[in-house]
Amino acid sequence: MNTRSSATGASPSDQDSDQGGGARTPSRAPRRRGRQSSALASERRVDLVRLAADLFAQKGFQATTVREIADEAGILSGSLYHHFDSKESIVDEVLSSYLDELLGDYRAALEQGGEPRELLGRLISAAYRSLKPHRAAITVLQNDWNYLRQFSRFGYLEEAEQEIQRIWMDVIRDGQAKGAFRPDIDPKLTYRMIRDTIWVAVRWYRPDGPLGTDDLAEHFMTVLFDGISFGERSFES
C-alpha cells in the first residue's frame, strides 16, 4: 500500500544547513539501509517506530529525546542507531507511512464513485477512521508541522497536503456543479473547515471512550450537510 517508502522518498539534499544557530539541524539523512525491502521490516524496527511515535505525539517531536525512546524500548540510546540513521528518520517513517495509507484510502473511496454527497461522506468516513490507527502520526503532523517543514527532508509533507486538498476540493466542486451542494459556499474554505475539524479531533478523541470514529463522522456529516438550525433554512426557501 505504500507508494513511497520512507527510506527512499522525499528529497535528499538539505539546503537548510544551519541558518544562524537555529534548532539542532537534522542529520543529513544519508539514506542507507537498503535491506529489509518488503514485508518483514524487522519486527523490532516496527516496534520501535510505533513506540517512538507515541512519545512524539505525547510530548512533541523535539521534546522527545532519543534516550527516552531507547528507555521505553528497554535498550540504550546508542543502540537505536543500529536501526535508524537519526531521530528524524524515525519520525519520517511514522509520517510517510501514514500519508501513503491515507492517500490510498482516499483513492479507493473515489474509485467507488457515486453521488457527490455520498462521495464526500466516504472521504469523511475514511478520514475519521484513520484517527484510531494513526493517532500518533496525525498528532505529530499537527503539532510539529511547523518545525518539520523547515527541513527539505520533509518537503513531501506539503506535497501530500497539496494532493489531499485537490482530492477534497474536486469532490466539493463537482458536488456544486451537480447541484448537490450550495453554490454560495467557497470550496477552499469548506475544504479547510472539513479538514481542520476532522484532524483536530485527534486532540480530544479517546479511542477507548464511548464514541467511535463512525459516531464522530456521522455527527459531523449531520451538521455539515444540514446545519444546526432548527426549522426552516434561512436561505432559499
Added chain:
Amino acid sequence: MNTRSSATGASPSDQDSDQGGGARTPSRAPRRRGRQSSALASERRVDLVRLAADLFAQKGFQATTVREIADEAGILSGSLYHHFDSKESIVDEVLSSYLDELLGDYRAALEQGGEPRELLGRLISAAYRSLKPHRAAITVLQNDWNYLRQFSRFGYLEEAEQEIQRIWMDVIRDGQAKGAFRPDIDPKLTYRMIRDTIWVAVRWYRPDGPLGTDDLAEHFMTVLFDGISFGERSFES
C-alpha cells in the same frame, strides 16, 4: 482587561520535577518582578514578548532558543534575563494575556444577550476576530499545548479551556432548549467542532490576504447554521 496578570496567576509549585530525564524542566518560576504594575509594563518588555511570540509561533516553543530571541531583539541572550526569569515566563505572558482578553470578550458578548443564534454568532465573531491580533498566541497554544501542559506552571491553560467550553456549551444548550438549534446534535461535539474549526484556521489564515476574519466568520456561520446541502434538508420536512 486582565483579570489575571501573567506575573501573578497560575499555580506556583512544580510537582513535575524531573520524571526520568524528560525535557529540560522549566525553571521553578520564582515569581519575582513585582514592579511595573499597571500600564507601562516596560515598553521594551512588551516588545520582547511580542517578538518572542512570533518566533514561538513560527518554529515552536522548544525549537526557539533564547539566543534567537535575543538576536531578534538585537541584544545578547544573557540580557534577556534582566527582563524575564526564564523562557517559560515569556511564553506564559504571551498565553495568559491572550486568554484573559478572550474571556473578557466572551463575557462581554454574553452580557449583550439576544436570541441564541445571535448570541452564538457573536461568540463566533469574537473568536474569529481574535485571530488577527493574537495569531502568535493561538498558534503556540495549539502547537505546544501538549508540551506546556506537562508543567504545573501552565495548569491555568486547562482551567481557561474549561471555562471557555462552559460558555459555548451553555449557549448551545440554551439554543436547543429554546428551539433555535436542533435537538439531535450533541452540544459537546458541536462545541468542539466549532472550536476546532475556528482555532485551527490560524494555521492557514493570512491577515494580509484577501479574506478578513469577518469573512471567515460569515462563511463558517453559513455552513454551521444551514449546512452545505442544496435544496431541502434531509431531515424534518
Added chain:
DNA sequence: GTCTATAGGAAGATAGAC
C-alpha cells in the same frame, strides 16, 4: 543487536563589570 564510552556541540541560565 546491544552495550560501553565518549565526542562535540548547543541549550538555559547566572554573576558581575560597565
Added chain:
DNA sequence: GTCTATCTTCCTATAGAC
C-alpha cells in the same frame, strides 16, 4: 539595560567491543 564570560546540563550521534 546590556555585555562578557562561563557553568552546568543535556542533547544527538559515533566507534568499537561483545
